Amino acid sequence: MSPTPPHPERPIQKTPDDRLDRSRFIGRLAAALVNPTTRKATGVVVGVTGPWGSGKSSILNLLQDHLETQYEDALIVRFDPWLVSGRNDLIGEFLGELIGTIRADAKRLGKYKKLAANLADYGAQLAPIGNLWKPGFGTILAGGLRSLKDALSQKESLDVLRRRLIDDLDAIQGPIVVLIDEIDRVEDDEIRTVAQLVRSVADFPGISYVLAYDPDRVVQALGSGASPENREERGRAYLEKIVQLQLPLPITFADEITRLLNAEIATLASELSIPEAFDQIDRYRELVQLLIEDVIDTPRDVRRLVGTYHVLAGMLQGEVDWIDLLGFSALSIKAPRTCESIRREPDLVVENPISERGILRHINDGTKSREDRIGEIVPSSERHVGTTALLGFLFPYFAEDPGNRSNHSDAIRFRRPLLTTLRLGLLPGAVSRDDIIALTSGSPFEVEGRLQRAFSDGTLEHLIDRLDDVYVDLASSIDHVAFWHGIAKFVRKPDCEWQAAYQPMYEIIRSLASTLDRSMRRRNELRAEGAAVFKALADAGESELTAQWLRRHIFVYGLFGREKRGGEKWFLTAEQTSEYALELTQKWQQAHLSGKLIPCHWSLQQVYAMMDTKLWDDECRSQVGKMLEDKRAVDGLALMLFGASFSTDEPGIEKLYSYEAFIRKAKQRLAEDDQQLHETVRLALQKAVNGGW
Template identity: 25%
Template sequence: MNYNSDKAIESSEQDLLGRVTFSKQLGEAIYKYDGKDGLVLGVFGKWGTGKTSILNMVVNEINYLSDNDDDSPIIVNFSPWNYSDKDNLIGIFFEDLRIKLKLHSNKENMKQIVKAIDQYSGALNLLLYTSIVSSQNWIIMLKYPLKCLYRYIRGKILEDNDLDKVKANLERVLIKSRQKIVVIIDDIDRLTNTQIRDIFQLVKQVGNFPNIIYVLSMDREVVCRALESVHDIDGAEYLEKIVQIPFEIPALLKPRLREIFLTNLENTVKTISDNPKIDQSYWSEVFTNCIEPYIETLRDVNRVINTFQFRYKILYEETAFEDMVALTTIEVLKPQLYQWIGRNKDLLCSTYSHSFSALFRDKSNYRTSIHEELKKLGINTDIGIKFLSTLFPVFANDIDERSVRYTSSNIRETMRVAQEERFDSYFMFDLGGIPVSRYIINSYINILPLDDLIDTITEINNNGNIEYFIDELRSLVDTIPEKRLGLLSSVILNVLHKFSQNSQFYMLSAYTKAEFLVYDIISKINDENGRYHLIKSVLENINKEQLGTLASFINRIELSHGRLAGKEEHIEKQLITLQHLIDIELIYVSKINEITQSEAIIDIRDFHMAFYLWECLDKDRARTYLNYILKEDNNILKFICAIGSKWTSDNNDSGWDFPLEKYLTYISKDTIYEKIQEFDKRQLNTFTLEDQIKLASFVLSYDKSESYRVDEKEALKLVNEWKDNKS
């Protein structure tokens, strides 16, 4: 991976921010300055606005203009953050200046300047050393004696150590030499408050040396605050006394910054994914509300792009591009907002939950509460709420604001952060929270052959993740290649009977969702004849376990034609013509007649649906079969279990109903009750726990009104009593 360097540019050819003209003008102004007095220039700009890059281009311009000049300015970069001798910054400065000027000492005038600086620096250090001795600061004496003594001896050997005298000599030499020296001190705003104070004391004391131009680079606000904290003065006024000519870096135009960001982002994404899925309408909204408000400098751009590149490389197959860029932006530039979102998954991902709706019916009060929370975090609340409203539908002012991209299906399809199972991936690189990866799902849709399709969906179901898998497929139906439609629908129809029918209140079960999914997939096949032959092929190869699920599926087609139930349901599309439906019915009757000749079907999944369709299409054969198997007591118990229907209340109570019309035609209520009571409870474990509860529920409701409902907990209590008292 190639990361965008935060390193300052070295030349105008690398400039992305349009600073070349400004830099050249500043460099020309410094080069053409012909005053003999010292000069202090200030280059002011926020952190990340390219101050160092501008200084590099200024130096390049000075060197360019003085290319053929025998007395070209000497550029000296002084790095104050490297100094540790904080008690003698002025001495350190002149020591640094002397060393750098010695590089040019082949000229006679430069030799004189270096000698004069040696004298001045030696006198300064002698003054420091004698002040240490006189103050009897023994700790400092132990720290500095050899260094100070060396500098003193060097200065003493060279000349007399009278400070005023050597200073005057240095000034004369500088004037006589006519050598312009440009001292650049960059990144002053990165220093500590005390160091910033020391730098300005240095400039204040030596800023009037002739032919020396000081260029100070800093963030004005940071420096003013630092000076105020250590001097208890007005920082702005103090700066005005030191800096003679201020240069404000021109504000970077947003359109240019936007262009740089988008170009870098596009280049980054291309190195990771050949075909990223981007909803241009949604991306436009995300960029406007979630990214652009926070990007203010080129440094912001580079930091966000670099972090995004790292995260997206790991997560691009499991996350939405738009949401990943938005969240990366605040992770880098507004971490307090990023952390707040990460802590509030339950609120942010509950858009469609019943409990959430009940809890936050008063949307205005809810938004006010969030507004106050963001304010406490120091976040611009208007921008923060826009950010949240864009990524999380719960923050929309009203339902009318939610376009198609806010639907539950679209959020799942596009892998947005608002999807509860995917949320943690955006914050902890935790792919473990995703039950089935999008890579596996895409492979299922586009690549896997028949055997692998069956093995994969079976494994997913065995792992308890089938509902999530079906939800994912339903959201991606429109992406299934036409040539794969028949294969996928036939596989799901063949394994449908294995899926759970249990569901929470107001929620569809995996089984029901899969039924809808198959209907949707087959609907995508454009050729009606192709749809018919697909259903026919599946039906001709079913076993007894699939009789109930195929009956349920055929019944959906029946309803779309207004058959059997006597009314037409609101189903988007009739999958097959009426004539083809009649052909399908005949095939189903033939298969169930064939299977029941040798196998019992009373205990298959959805027996009630299989028998209902059979009875509608071939009443005599269906009833003859049922009357025959109900001669066995055990089958009577299986029959009542098969026709039980689950109910669930809004407080999550649940139980089983046994509608009279489903069994009174074949056997009386009294007979069923007697057979359950007579049943040897030692054989109870031959039934599943769910069927045991159904039997107990029937007994408990036997002498009650038809509207009476037995709670599952009450039925389970009776089951336990049976087991405790079995004889």
């Protein structure tokens, strides 16, 4: 079993947990607090400073571990004023903590009983008597209060009590070190009380102090009451009277934070099936560089990020690309309001929206600047470099270079993985489980009819989401071949006319196809069903769904020289994929050369498959040129290449036909000022001319 990473808000506890190798700093700090020759505290007051989350609490824990290891008779007192914030008397609480630490060890109690009683007397003079009691330590404190009553009746002064304490402390052999944490998290008056506490007992021999705080916050509190222009000066002067040595935490360099992040991720590798040598994956390294530069500043940031990722990945393992999920975890921590904007309208950020609003948004936003797009989803309070960089990394719609994107089928830039991340398994309520049972149990004609009605009434996106959620659960009762024949009938383009306006059918086909291959990967025993569906549809001449599945398998196995993207739980083997690819692309080539391929489909997946198998040749390119003599073909091809969120680079168009020739035809169409030209076509043509925006 892999070790569980620390709680994101909890500092490390022991030396073996220290991945930043702060042992030398801890050793030097310990030497300043305890004289190694006399083995007694030096009486110094040290301030360990740094901003929130920089590791101050971890330093105190490591210091305590070191001192207790080096000095068996050491008395280490931990006091956190934040835990008792709001109570009437921090001084009494502190002395109660000191007495409680003594009493916690039976051997130590007998040895230090007199010291404990005198501390109670001294504290009762410094603080209200009623606040010195601490649950669990009633006997000692009561004795101390009785001593105080006697002392007061004899008019024993604080000075006399103080000399008694000095004598007691001088007789103690071991060092006493007081560690006070979280000073900067309490109110201003409580910060001043802690300062008074240290001043009142700091010059006792045999006690050293380490105070952990953010210096700017403490200086402002100690300077309270002075004029604004003198507040900082007064606060620093006050602090200098208390703290003899102020030590800023050692600077944590970017490579150290990187090593810490990698080490924390490594603890989860086995549990969450993170790839071996994950830190060598280019996209992971790109994300880490982004995080280190603009998002992660402190070790606590690292722990909080990994803790958040651990929870999300545990719930979504195998559903969403793990690198994207790590990036989204960072976004949810650093920009929660931005994530809320995404949660409200996810179709506004994904590349394959299904809703009409989402599609129109992508089409109409083509001319908007990156800053304008970011401004519509990121509140001004979160509009900083880290947020915009993360958005661009996860969603190319917001990137400076939209072409730099994850090719993982479960990338969060796609609708299904994003919705899975946002919902965390909470199912949409627009379509019931019974609705899906009725859909999957119908004949192919009934399946087609139900999908057509959902498309017409605007509920298809909810139906697909629900289908994706429950398909694997219903798998044993589904006639998969019949069901997918029905889906094939629905997604088949009804004619071979060129598209005259953008339709979201490619996104719909992609989402439906993902339902099957994702279900096969969730349950390995269903792979045979997936292979049977593919064969049945391929034998029937279906070419929308099969082209989608075929190209995914080509990339999974790295066939025909394509980059291998990994993954084993797919329903076709590498050998089957290769055979199908050669067989189907030959058929598609013949269809293309007869002019019956591209205008008969919603996308160019069949053409891209021919490019994969090297069957796309000069004759095929020439056929495209012949078709583009018809201006309707120019419009339709522009929609396929640049419609909605699509964008095709120059080499891609050059391989398809000719980049210069196509752009020239696109310019000619725009210059014609055709009043019949649909707005989605005009924007696609303009996008092509502008180089994909």
